[in-house]
Structures are given as structure tokens and as C-alpha cells.
Amino acid sequence: xxxxxxxxxxxxxxxxxxxxxxxxxxxxxxxxxxxxxxxxxxxxxxxxxxxxxxxxxxxxxxxxxxxxxxxxxxxxxxxxxxxxxxxxxxxxxxxxxxxxxxxxxxxxxxxxxxxxxxxxxxxxxxxxxxxxxxxxxxxxxxxxxxxxxxxxxxxxxxxxxxxxxxxxxxxxxxxxxxxxxxxxxxxxxxxxxxxxxxxxxxxxxxxxxxxxxxxxxxxxxxxxxxxxxxxxxxxxxxxxxxxxxxxxxxxxxxxxxxxxxxxxxxxxxxxxxxxxxxxxxxxxxxxxxxxxxxxxxxxxxxxxxxxxxxxxxxxxxxxxxxxxxxxxxxxxxxxxxxxxxxxxxxxxxxxxxxxxxxxxxxxxxxxxxxxxxxxxxxxxxxxxxxxxxxxxxxxxxxxxxxxxxxxxxxxxxxxxxxxxxxxxxxxx
Amino acid sequence: xxxxxxxxxxxxxxxxxxxxxxxxxxxxxxxxxxxxxxxxxxxxxxxxxxxxxxxxxxxxxxxxxxxxxxxxxxxxxxxxx
Ligand SMILES: Cc1cc2nc3c(=O)[nH]c(=O)nc-3n(C[C@H](O)[C@H](O)[C@H](O)COP(=O)(O)OP(=O)(O)OC[C@H]3O[C@@H](n4cnc5c(N)ncnc54)[C@H](O)[C@@H]3O)c2cc1C
Ligand code: FES
Numbered sequence: 001x002x003x004x005x006x007x008x009x010x011x012x013x014x015x016x017x018x019x020x021x022x023x024x025x026x027x028x029x030x031x032x033x034x035x036x037x038x039x040x041x042x043x044x045x046x047x048x049x050x051x052x053x054x055x056x057x058x059x060x061x062x063x064x065x066x067x068x069x070x071x072x073x074x075x076x077x078x079x080x081x082x083x084x085x086x087x088x089x090x091x092x093x094x095x096x097x098x099x100x101x102x103x104x105x106x107x108x109x110x111x112x113x114x115x116x117x118x119x120x121x122x123x124x125x126x127x128x129x130x131x132x133x134x135x136x137x138x139x140x141x142x143x144x145x146x147x148x149x150x151x152x153x154x155x156x157x158x159x160x161x162x163x164x165x166x167x168x169x170x171x172x173x174x175x176x177x178x179x180x181x182x183x184x185x186x187x188x189x190x191x192x193x194x195x196x197x198x199x200x201x202x203x204x205x206x207x208x209x210x211x212x213x214x215x216x217x218x219x220x221x222x223x224x225x226x227x228x229x230x231x232x233x234x235x236x237x238x239x240x241x242x243x244x245x246x247x248x249x250x251x252x253x254x255x256x257x258x259x260x261x262x263x264x265x266x267x268x269x270x271x272x273x274x275x276x277x278x279x280x281x282x283x284x285x286x287x288x289x290x291x292x293x294x295x296x297x298x299x300x301x302x303x304x305x306x307x308x309x310x311x312x313x314x315x316x317x318x319x320x321x322x323x324x325x326x327x328x329x330x331x332x333x334x335x336x337x338x339x340x341x342x343x344x345x346x347x348x349x350x351x352x353x354x355x356x357x358x359x360x361x362x363x364x365x366x367x368x369x370x371x372x373x374x375x376x377x378x379x380x381x382x383x384x385x386x387x388x389x390x391x392x393x394x395x396x397x398x399x400x401x402x403x404x405x406x407x408x409x410x411x412x413x414x415x416x417x418x419x420x421x422x423x424x425x426x427x428x
Numbered sequence: 429x430x431x432x433x434x435x436x437x438x439x440x441x442x443x444x445x446x447x448x449x450x451x452x453x454x455x456x457x458x459x460x461x462x463x464x465x466x467x468x469x470x471x472x473x474x475x476x477x478x479x480x481x482x483x484x485x486x487x488x489x490x491x492x493x494x495x496x497x498x499x500x501x502x503x504x505x506x507x508x509x
Contacts, residue, residue, distance in 0.1 A: 036478055038449075038498045043477060050447075074496070076478070091492060109479045121461045121472030128476035132495060136448025137455055137473075221470055222460045251479075352474075353481065355466040380481035407481075407491075 001411070002095045005420040006032035006070065008306050009086060009099035011077050011254060014042020015292050016284025017105035018060050019299030020306070021069045024103075027307035031069050032097060032423050034088060036076035040064060042107055043127060044292050047134035056292065070423035077254055078404040078412060084279075087404075087412050094412040098420050101279045101306045104255050104267075105299060108248035108285035110152075111388045114350050114358060115343035116216045118244075122223030126245035130156040133163045140164030142240040145226050147171040147214045150247045150334045154199040157206060160243065167203070168237055171212035171228055173246070174334055179210055182333035189326050191293065215343055217242055229339075246336055249388045250286045253401040264288075265391075265398070271320075272310060273302035281306050290327030297323055341393050350393075351386040353379020361386075367396040380407055435503040444499055451476075451483045451494035454507065462494065462507045 010021045013035035021033040033040070039049040045057040052058040064071075075088035075095055086102070088095045110125040117123065124132065126148050133139055144165045146157045149172060157167045172179065186192050212230035217223055225238045250266045261268045261276035266288040273281045283302040284295035297319035301312055312320075344350065346359035356376040364370035367377060367390050376390075377383030382401065383390075390396040404412065431446045437457050444453040451473040454462055461470025462485055473483035476495050483494040486506040494505075 037496055091487075091490070091497065109477065110475060112475070112480075119465065119469060119471060121470050123474065125475045128474055131476040132449070132451060132473060135476075135495070136445060136452035137476075138452070222472075349465075349467075352465070352471075380484065381479060384479045385475070 001414065002093070003098065003420040004032065004095065004423045005098040006030055006423060007099065008032070008101050008103060008303075009034070009097050010103045010105060010303075011035075011086070012042070012105035012107055012284070013037070013040035013071070013073070014105060014107045014284060014295065015044065015056070015060065016107070016295035016299035016302075017042070017103070018064050019296045020103045020105055020281075020283055020303035022060070022063045022067045023300045023303030024307040025067050025069050025303075027304050027309040029307035030422070031303070032072065032099070033064075033069050034072045034075050034077070034097070036074065036090075038073055040071065040073070042295075043131055046131045056296065060296070072423070076406055076408075078406050078408040080257065080403075081413075087408075089406070089408040089412050094409070096420075101281070102258075103273075103281045103283060103302050103306055104286060105282070105284045105295075105302075106251040106254055106286050107295075108250050108289055109384060109388075110245040111247050111249050111392070112244070112385055113246050113340055113343070113389050113392065114348050115214065116345055116348050117218055117223070119349055119352055120217055120219050120223045121221070122219065122240065123217050123242045123244065126156040126243040127152050127248075128245065129241060129243040130159045133159055139241065142166065143168055143238065144241045144243060145169060145171065145214065145228070145237055145239050146243045147173075147212070147226075147228070148245040148247075149173045149336060150245070151196070151330070152245060152248070154196070154203065156243055156245075158199050158202045161203065161206070165241075167206045168239060169207040169209055169228070170203070171214060171230070172208065172210045173213045173337055173340065174210055176210045178333045178335075182329060185329035185333065189322065192291075192326060213337075213340065213343075214242060214244055246340070246392075247334055248285060248289045250288065252286055253384075253405050255280070255282055255286060256401055257403060257405065271301075271312065272305035273298055274305060288327055289330060290323050291330070293319065294323030294327060336392060344393075350389060351376040351379065351383075353381050356386070361390065362394065367399045370396075371399060382406065433499045433501050433503075435499055435501070435505060437505045438507055446499065448499055449495055450485065450487060450492075450497040450499055450503070450505060453499045454485070454494060454505065459507060464508055
């Protein structure tokens with residue numbers, strides 16, 4: 001098996017991981033940055049590696065190009081063979097990486113909730129369809145309903161429209177009063193405010209409805225229409241795609257596997273982004289949902305700290321504090337409404353991999369119990385989707401993830417055959 | 429400078445833009461459902477980011493996620509739908 005060794009391994013090449021790896025190198029350490037996607041950029045900068053349109057993306061992607069950070073893409077971390085020995089799986093076979101210190105920057109996924117018809121082809125996550133489009137998924141001329149909750153709906157709708165889709169409406173489950181309070185809360189964050197205003201400009205003419213959510217997706221082999229509830233009225237809307245997401249959930253499984261402490265579904269870190277386990281740092285959305293500015297600031301802190309440069313410059317401390325306040329505003333104003341717990345019927349599939357029905361899951365006491373009784377969460381995605389749904393629907397606490405973190409070929413777990421080599425660092 | 433890539437989907441030759449994901453290529457080739465669930469229902473890409481595993485297909489004989497993989501000349505893709 002291929003094996004590499006490095007001083008600092010950074011898992012996840014989104015904004016947090018890029019900032020961490022580049023900052024670690026600047027502080028004099030050797031870093032290896034690995035991501036399961038084909039290119040760096042994470043979720044927000046998807047598709048920008050060769051054509052950065054966003055200012056922060058241009059700045060950090062250029063910094064990464066010019067830095068000696070070693071990079072490997074298309075490799076997914078699936079296990080640790082021993083502390084400090086990470087196992088990745090990729091199209092060219094497995095790779096083991098030996099490291100002295102680890103920075104986990106695995107980002108977040110969308111919370112998807114079950115409702116009748118949500119498994120039909122043509123129903124996507126909201127950010128999900130957005131990132132598919134950024135990698136060439138065609139939507140030109142299609143009629144699309146965007147629904148769910150949170151500021152990501154606006155960003156997703158803007159991307160879809162730019163790609164030529166007809167966005168029929170944006171349905172936000174939050175009420176008008178909370179939205180107004182969220183908008184008012186943006187005042188101390190001029191960057192966010194400008195971003196929101198720009199998005200609204202790009203979405204001129206698209207109906208934005210609050211207190212509204214999709215109750216049902218209809219179609220035989222694929223999505224044909226949705227039933228949208230807004231207050232007391234229900235409307236059927238014919239459409240080609242539904243992009244629906246209910247906020248983001250930190251991808252904590254790697255940190256959990258290593259024994260890092262969590263609180264409220266996010267990894268607990270100190271001011272240096274150090275987790276509760278020695279030598280393991282975490283940065284970005286896995287420490288709590290807070291957006292790209294928070295991810296960059298935390299990545300910089302983690303990279304410097306892991307490289308042994310403990311002091312945090314004043315500007316960085318200010319960025320961290322400001323983005324933490326924004327994260328709080330976000331959490332407070334997009335709480336999910338109770339009606340969303342009532343959408344699934346007894347027959348609605350809850351676990352998409354093992355086809356476990358809602359009623360069978362609801363009869364269980366916990367996610368662990370459901371795992372044993374119904375195989376819920378035992379399929380390919382290993383409860384990444386139904387686990388987060390179960391937390392909201394039944395108040396379950398997510399079961400501790402077990403290795404491997406994703407289905408992987410047996411070759412990932414056989415003994416290494418080659419001596420570890422340092423990865424070729426990109427030329428400085 | 430978007431050049432084209434030739435691949436085969438379920439034995440049929442398809443030409444798609446270079447740089448797109450395998451999931452996008454399948455959709456461009458007209459495939460809406462790319463796998464069958466345990467109850468026989470069709471499923472297609474959903475999360476777009478390697479989390480839901482709904483987009484899995486066989487690429488050159490190995491099961492992989494269509495949303496994470498990039499197209500390459502000569503790729504053989506087989507759907508289970
Ligand atoms: C689908 C989606 C779309 C989004 N779109 C926007 C947007 O348009 N605008 C906006 O402001 N915010 C958007 N966000 C929010 C966005 O996540 C943050 O603003 C920002 O990208 C967070 O940076 P991060 O580095 O913490 O995480 P991410 O950008 O999520 O990066 C994490 C990286 O870790 C990788 N990874 C995870 N697990 C593994 C593993 N086991 N092995 C290897 N690699 C792994 C992932 O592939 C990913 O590239 C989106 C979020 C999602 C989920
Ligand atoms: S679309 Fe969800 S894993 Fe590919």
C-alpha cells in the first residue's frame with residue numbers, strides 16, 4: 001500500500017483546511033492537505049480552482065498554489081490504523097498517511113428531512129443542487145422550487161438562476177418576524193449584509209415566501225410537482241426539480257472516531273482550535289456552523305497553532321470573535337418549526353439506504369435501538385442523512401460512528417507494503 | 429477552452445464537457461435515475477457532496493460516487509437502474 005509521512009495532516013480542503021495548511025507552512029511546518037473531492041475549494045468555492053470569481057477564493061486559492069503545501073485530492077479518510085496513521089480510500093487505491101499532528105476541517109453537510117416523495121429523482125438538497133450545478137449538472141430552462149431554511153437558500157437560488165434555471169419560488173420555513181430580526185442582526189457584519197443585498201439583487205423577481213414549506217413531492221419515476229404550504233393555503237406547483245435543505249450539520253465523525261469531545265453536535269475547541277485530544281486541531285464548520293469568514297479565521301489559527309506558533313495576532317482574534325457572533329445570530333433565527341416533524345407519513349422512507357419506514361423507526365427508543373431492530377443507518381451513508389433527521393424528529397442523539405467511516409475495499413485495511421515517504425511538496 | 433470527453437454509459441457512447449462530474453455527465457446523457465433502491469424505486473444524486481451515496485455507479489468496474497468523480501476519456505460507467 002502507498003504510504004506517506006508528514007508533520008501536519010490537514011483533512012478537508014475547504015476554506016478552513018486551505019487556510020490551515022497555508023498558515024502552517026508559513027509558520028515553518030510541513031503540511032499535507034487531502035480532500036475527497038477532485039479539487040480544493042470545499043462547498044462554497046466549488047468549481048473555482050481554475051476560475052475564481054470570488055475575492056476571498058482568489059486570494060486563498062492563489063496562496064495555496066504558491067505555497068509548498070503538498071496536496072492529494074480524490075481521497076476519502078475512512079479510518080485510523082493507529083493514532084497518527086490515517087487511512088484514505090480513492091480511485092487509485094488506498095493511501096496511508098503518518099502524521100505528527102492532525103487538523104480536521106471536514107466542514108458540514110445539509111440537514112435533509114423526510115416528507116412523502118423526498119426520495120424521487122429530482123429532489124435534491126438545496127446546497128446539494130447548487131454544488132452539483134457548479135460541477136456541470138444541467139439546469140438551464142428547468143423550473144425549480146427552492147425550499148427549506150437558512151441563508152443558503154438564497155445562495156443556492158442565485159447559482160441556479162445564473163445557470164439558466166427558472167426559480168419558481170423560495171420557500172423559507174422561518175416566519176417573517178424572525179427573518180426581520182436576522183436581517184437586523186446582520187448590521188454589525190457589513191460583509192454579510194452586502195452579500196445578502198447582492199443576492200437579493202440577483203434574485204429580483206423571484207417570489208420569496210416565509211412561513212412556507214414543501215409538504216409533499218409528487219411524481220411516478222421522477223419529480224413532477226410539489227405541494228407547498230404557506231400558512232393555511234396549499235398550492236400544487238409543477239416543477240422539474242426541488243432543492244430543499246434545512247440548515248447545516250457539522251461533519252463530526254472523524255473527530256468522534258478520535259475521541260474528541262462534542263457539544264451540541266459540534267467539536268469543542270480552545271482558542272487555538274485545539275480539541276480535547278492532544279495533537280488534534282479542528283477548524284471550520286465542524287466546530288459549529290458560522291460561514292466562510294469563520295472557517296478562514298479558525299483555519300488560520302489552527303494552522304499557526306499546529307505549527308507551534310501559538311500567539312494569535314489581534315486582527316485574527318477580532319475576526320474570530322466577530323464570526324462567532326454571526327454564528328449565534330444564525331442559530332437563533334432559523335430554528336426549525338414543529339410542523340416539519342409531521343410531514344412524513346407511516347410509509348415514508350426515513351433511512352434512504354436501507355429503506356426503513358418512518359413508522360418502524362418511530363417505534364424505536366434510540367438510534368442505536370433502531371439500528372439493531374431495523375438496520376436504520378447501517379447502509380452506505382452510515383446514518384449521515386437519517387441520523388441528523390432522527391435528531392430533529394425524535395430527539396435522538398447520534399450514535400457514535402464506527403470505522404470504516406465509509407464503505408471501503410478490504411485493501412484499505414491490509415498491512416502497508418512500502419516504507420513511508422515524505423510527500424512531494426509543491427515547489428515554492 | 430472547454431474540450432469534450434468521450435465516455436460510455438451502459439455501453440452507449442456519450443460526449444460531455446471536460447471537467448464535469450460523472451453525476452452531471454449522466455444527467456446530460458438523459459439519465460434521471462441512476463440506481464434502484466431496495467423497494468425498486470429509482471434514485472438519483474441528492475446531496476451533491478459525497479454524503480448520501482445515492483449517486484453511486486460503477487466506474488471502470490469499481491463502485492464510486494458520481495458527484496465526486498470527474499469524467500475522463502474512455503471511462504466506462506454502469507448504472508444500476
Ligand atoms: C452543499 C453546500 C453548499 C454551500 N454553499 C455555500 C454558498 O454558496 N455560500 C456560502 O456562504 N456558504 C455555503 N455553504 C456553507 C459553507 O459550508 C461554508 O461557508 C464554508 O464552505 C465552510 O468551510 P469549511 O472549510 O469549514 O467546510 P467545507 O467547505 O465544507 O469543506 C470541507 C471539506 O472537507 C472534505 N471532507 C469531508 N470529509 C472528508 C473525508 N472523510 N475525507 C476527505 N475529505 C473530506 C469535503 O470534501 C470538503 O471539501 C455551503 C454548504 C454546503 C454543505
Ligand atoms: S449525490 Fe450524495 S453522495 Fe453523491
